Structures are given as structure tokens and as C-alpha cells.
Amino acid sequence: MATRVGIEVSIAIADAVKLANPDVVAAYPITPQTHIVEHLAELVANGELDAEYIPVESEHSAMSACLGSAAAGARTFTATASQGLALMNEVVYVAAPMRLPIIMAVANRALSAPLSIWCDHSDMMSVRDTGWIQIIAENGQQCVDNIICAFRIGEDKRVLLPVMVHLDGFNLTHVIEPIEFPEQSEVDKFLPPYKFPLPLNPDNPVAMGDFAPPVIFTETKWAQEKNIQASKKVVSEVWDKYNKAFGRQYYPVEKHHSDGAKVVLMTMGAVGETASVAIDEMVADGQDVGQIRLRLWRPFPLEELREAVKDAEVLIVLDRAISYGGPCGPVASEVKAAFYDQPKRPKIVSFVGGLGGRDITVAGFRDIVKQGTEIARTGSKNEYEIYGVRE
């Protein structure tokens, strides 16, 4: 039977990683990811997790060591945030085209400058085009479940891609929540032992990472794109299987009172739960509102998104990052693109908020929905609004 315990989410993630039984963990400490890797080091030190823990000298080397270990055929995990993700960016790009299913937890945090250790999604947006599968968790339970799912998704022979599980820094990493842990035996049943098809092995030498001249480069990129597009089916399949095994279901776009709602608010990450409270209140007040939360950022769930808001007249998108000099919030920008050629589409309103750890309260979300509805009706002088900014 699964056990339910009150536990800090970072510790819970490390425990979930332990359940997945990785062979190598290579990590460099950065706030707010530290508790995850500290606990993993502790598990290794106590002999509770049989893995090599590589205390690398930078995030660049963390991801590089992960490339090496995954290429050798070892199950590999790392975690980072913000500047760490930015420093390893070059290496992050390499993992997907080389088909190395590294699993990484990203404790979302703002990027400098000015320095901020608190949460927003600028780091997550910066790796949008790296070819990784990106899953976003909203609470501790979702972190634990999706870490376990990430291994199964990434290692599926039809996928073989690296997977990031995003969780909001501090808002999730440093809070204590009641979390249900599956038994080791159940996880072993759900997650088969890892066997990388073509590892670096002297018995069967392979060359990995050749350079590609123009005559073949496009084809390698086409193959990579086909691969991640096709992975969407497997992601849903794994979530379905997880539900069968553990009784919790995940969808690429999660709906909350959104079916048939005229005004829909779209969120990503931990603020989604606060927003849900606001939506519940507004529904109780008799307002025709609903909410959707994006669970899967890459591959982008186009069809699921269109289906989820097919009856909506207004779609308010909250971004926790700015695309400087761009048209609107980065998620809103993609959402607009998703609806541009649709015969029926909602009016899409872009809000940016919650930057560098700024809280958005329940009242704040009610205000965002109110303002967004008004903007949709009357139009706005701005392409997007930065919520709560003191101009």
C-alpha cells in the first residue's frame, strides 16, 4: 500500500528519484534546487541509493557528465535552476539530438540581473527549444508522480529523449506537503530496468556525436522533430498507465471548470492552485469562468489546448516570464499562434506576473480575470499587461 507522509517537496523529489533507482546523479548546487541534491547525496552516503554521485565543479560539467553517463547506458538524473540552467544551456541542447534520456528537475527561478533567487519561469522559457520534453508540476504530489513518469517516458524506445520536470522554486521546493509515495515494488513494476539500445561499449563500438555537413544536417533535425512530436502520444500513454497503477491521472492540458466556460484563465506551475481557488470563488459567485493549466510545455499540446477552450470567448494567459521586445508573454505568444488559423478562436489576453517571486494572491487572480475580461471587451493600449507593476 502506498504511504502518505508530510514531507518537504525537494526531499520528496529525491525520494522519488531513489524509487527510480538511477545509476548516476551528477549535480552542482544552486538555490532553490539544493535540498533535492543534498538529499540524494545523503541517500547515496547512507547506502539507501546505489548510485554514483558526481559532485561536479559546475552545471556545465553536471550536464556533460550526464551526457557521458547516459551514453554509457546508465540511468541518469540531475537537477538545477536558473543560472545553472543558463550555464549548462549549451550542453542541454546536445542531449536531445543524441537521444540521451537524462532526467532533470528544474526548480524554476528568475534569471539575473538583478539577482533573484525567487521563482519565475524565465529559466524554463530559455530552454524551450532545446528538444527536451518539459513537464510542469503544480504541487509536491505531481512532482513525485512526474519524476517517476519522466524516467518511463524518456526511456521508452519510441522516445529516448531527455525530460525536464519543472517545479516552482520555493513555492514548491521548500514547502511541506502531504505526499503519497508508491511502494518500491510497484515502481519496479511500472518502470522496467533501463537498457539503452546503443551504449558506448567496447564490445560494439559506436561513434556518437559526429559532425553533420549541410547535406545531412537538415535530415538529422527533421528526425529529431518527428521524434519529439511522436513522443506526445507516449507521454499520455505513460500517464494513463500511471493512473492505472497508482490512481492519479495527468493530462497535457488540465481542466478546471473550463468546459463551456466563456472566460478561461490559463496558468503554468504552482500559481495554478491559487488561481483555482479564485476560479472556485468566482464560479460560486455565478460567474462563467474556468481555468486550464498547461502540464506539458514541450511537445506543445496544440490539439488538447484547442479542444479545452473550444467554447471560450476569452482566454487569459498568465506568463511568469517576459520575452523582452517580443509580442507578448512567451506562452501567450504560442497560444495565439495555436489559434491564429482556427475558424473559431477566443480573444487571447496576455498577462505577465509573478516575476522574481512576486506573489499573486487569490484576490489578484480575481482581479486578473476581471481586467482580462475588460481588455477583451474594450481592447488595450498594450500588447500585454504586467500585472501589479508600479510604473
Place this chain on the structure above:
Amino acid sequence: MEKYAVYVPRLIKKRENFAPGHRACIGCGEALAVRLAFKALDNNVIVANATGCIEIIASQLPFTTWHLPWIHTLFENPAAVASGIEAGYKAMKRKGMAVPENTKVVAIGGDGATSDIGLQAISGALERGHDFTYICFDNEAYMNTGIQRSSATPFGAATTTSPAGKQSFGQFTWKKNMPEIAAAHNIPYVATATHGYPFDLMAKVRKAVDTPGPAYVHILSVCPTGWRSATDTVNRQSRLAVQTGVFPLYEVENGVYKMSIDLPRLRPVKDYLKIQGRFRHLSDDLIQQIQDRVELEYQKILEKANNVTKRAKVKGKTGAAKASAR
């Protein structure tokens, strides 16, 4: 060493781990050095390669020159990639997964990848004590991108980013001493080698790979394209680098320094400089500065080495032609 020259080749395996058919420039000393280094090893080796000449000449989808499992990812990270491979194998073996026994990991990179952009990753991997060997194939500039200076480019050499001109004599800094930096990590084995002394090179690479823990081998690799020198003299240049004291051959085994060749006296550095176009602009004054510096550095190594007899006094300016340069 010369007396073994006829016999020793018979002991060497016919097998090539770095096969012919690559796209190196004519007379490439680095390709020769890589071939020798991996010929010294069996086929139980995984290679992590930095971006650079060797990576580019030996790989192009869908071909490879390597008969060993080989991975290239980025410029500055082969030491970190090697760390991951080594750790992965260690964990998988311990956990009873099917992996070949006695697998060795070798990371390779050029002088730019080693002494500039990848220095941090190398330092980290050496410090953490991974059981692997790092080999730097040092051709003294960024040759793959078109002969730009690195911190391993010698004083006075003209490169495309340290050109000689009215206000400049070329590279104005002294070559970064990577072997000593590696040795400062107190790792069990550090060595210098060059392809002009092939058996010495092979023996050192073999020893490095057989040594448990981290090992570092620094191999001077003549680049006739970048050094503006004749393609049929690469081995001669390589030997002259040793015989003039410009590139001393030595080992540091568990902290103990040992000279590899007992040179009764050093040839003048001019013999080495004059056959390379990259030094052709140097004045006698600058050559003397180089001479003095080479003697000083050579003396430092000699003092550290415990096997050199007192009779081997360093005298750079005399006895030039007598030392053998075959």
C-alpha cells in the same frame, strides 16, 4: 632508446584504433600522435573527444575513423563527459548490469580545449579522482578554426590573432604550463610526450591508462599548417623541441619527477625556431629571450627530477650539432 628501434616495432600491434582515411592536413603531427597513442592501447577503451581538429577530421556523418566507442559532444567538456562514462560504468558494474570488464576511459582535446576553455572541467575531473586519462594533443594554437593563438601558443609565435607586425612580435605571453598544472592536482601520473619519440609516447599513454585514478599526458603535436613549416619535417621538429629543451620529456609518477631522456646538453633553440615560419620575424634579442627562458624552465624540471646525474648540465649555447637529430 635508439638500439630498440629495429626490435620494438615488432612488439607493436598491427591493429589500428585510429584508422587511415581521415581528412587531416598533409603531414599532420596530431593525427600521427593520436594514431600512436591509441595504437598503444587495446580495444577496451572509450574515447571522449573535444571539438577540434581531431574530432572534425575523424568524424563526419555517417563515417568514422575510430575503431573504438567514441563520443563527441562539445568543445570544453570531454573531461566531464569522461567523468560521467567512468561513473556510469562503475555504478552499472557494481549493480550487476552487463558491462564489459576493465573498460578504460580516455578524454582527448587540443591545447585550446585543454589549457583554455576546458581547463575548469579538467581540473574538476582530476580533483574528483575519476579513473580516466586525459590526453592533450597540443599543436599550440586553435588550428581547426584557422591558427588563432591559445594560452599554449609559445612566446614569439605569429598566429592569426597574435600576428607579427610593426608594433608586435607575435604572441607576447609565455606558454601556459599545463603538465605542471595537472601535476599540481597530485594525481598519480602525469607525462609529456611527442610523436618524434613514438615508443616513449606509446609507453607513456599505456602507463597512464593502466594507472588507477586520473592521469594526464601532454603530447606536443607538430602542425605544419599552423607552424608554417615543411610537411616532411614534422618528426624532426618534434625531436628538436625536445633536444633544445623547449619541450622537455618527463614523467611525474606519484609526485616523483623523472626525465625521459638524458640529454648531455641542449641544442640552441634557434635550431628549432628557424625551421618554422611562425617564428621567422624574431630578432636575435627575442631569440635570446626565448633561449634564456627555455634554459630556466628546463633547469626547474631537471631539479625536480631525481634521476638526472650532475654531469648533465644545461648548456644551451654550445655543442649544438652534436646531439642526435635523426
